[in-house]
Structure formats: structure tokens, C-alpha cells
Amino acid sequence: MVRKETLVQVAVVALSIAFAAVCVAVYLTRGNVRCIRAKLRLGALLLNLNGLVAAASGCIFTPTCYAVAMSDQMQITDPVPTYSNETGEAEIAVNLDERTELQGMVYERQAEHFSYRICARPAVAVDAEPDTDIAAETAAVNDACADAANIVVQEDLVAADGAFDQYEEAFAIVLDQALPAGDYTLQLHPVAAADLQPATWSHYQYRLTIADIVKPLPK
């Protein structure tokens, strides 16, 4: 009978191959949202399985080739992102009257500097062909930050405990309450803001929708 640990190890190898393939797909498609979503999910599965392997073999975590490949995973954790059924894109909606802060995490931290940027997203013309919409949407997402004129904010992230020096670090992004309502692209980057080029694309990006707030008339 095949041991459970052996099955888990086989699954880790299979998932690692799939993960490597999807990493290549993300690179070749310059960050297609479906590929990014697949990468995030495979990465999360691998992290869980690695934990099982380590527990079963009684060993402590040691970096491996796929662990290095998965370093500096970044996520917004609060509000919890939803995923578009149509494009697979991770989405966050915020009403700035209710909250201005986004909470996030870095997992498998290797980098020492992290940053984020928010880019205005060009409106995408609605087309009768659903596939064309997705292609146009993906292009708009990928190109939103490639044009420096669209970049609204580009800043370093600060670790919640003051230093990015542990494997897991929490961070917060405080949104400007004056940010006009509309659709934006939020990118998280494992490099300093000063080192970002407009064309630098991110594995970790979200559609950020700022709700239209009806302001009371001045008295």
C-alpha cells in the first residue's frame, strides 16, 4: 500500500511542475489575470502541501527550488478580495466613507523592500463578443500602469512591526480619502517604489473600485 506521505510528495512534485508552467505562462502573457489567479492558487496549495511533507518527515522547513520560486508572495487580506467570474481577476471594492485602510500580508519574504501603486484604469469599451471583452479588459489591466500618466500613487510599503525581517509580514495601505470614485489597478511589488518602472508588471494586482460617495451639500 502506498504511504500517505509518498502520495503527498508525488502531489508536491506534480504541483511544482504545474506551478513552474504557470509562472512561464504569467511571464509570456505579461500578467494575464487568469494565469495570475492560477499561480496564486497553485502557490497556496504548494505551501499547504510543503507543510504536510515537513510535518510527516519531522524536518524543519528548508528552502527548495520551488520555495525560492514562490518567495515574496503578496496579498491583500482585508477586505477579502473577490474574484470575477468573467475574467478571474481579484477585485476589491472600497467605500472611502467607511474605510481607507487595506490590510495585506507578505509570505515567504526574501526581499527587503516592498511597494504598491495605484493606477487609473482606462474605460474598456463593451463589445458584443464576450471573449473580446476579456482580452480588452486584460490589456487595460496590463497597460494601466505601463503609462506613467495613469499612476496615481506609488509608495513604499511599511511593515506593520516596522521592519521587513521575518518570513511573514503584515502591512497596511492607507488610501487617500480624496481618491475620486472609479476603477483602478492596485499592484503590489517586492521592490522599492524608487526602483519601479512604469512597465514593471506585478504578479499581485487587483481591480480596486472606489465607490461613488454622495457628499452632503454644504450648509
Ligand SMILES: [Ca+2]
Ligand atoms: Ca518584522
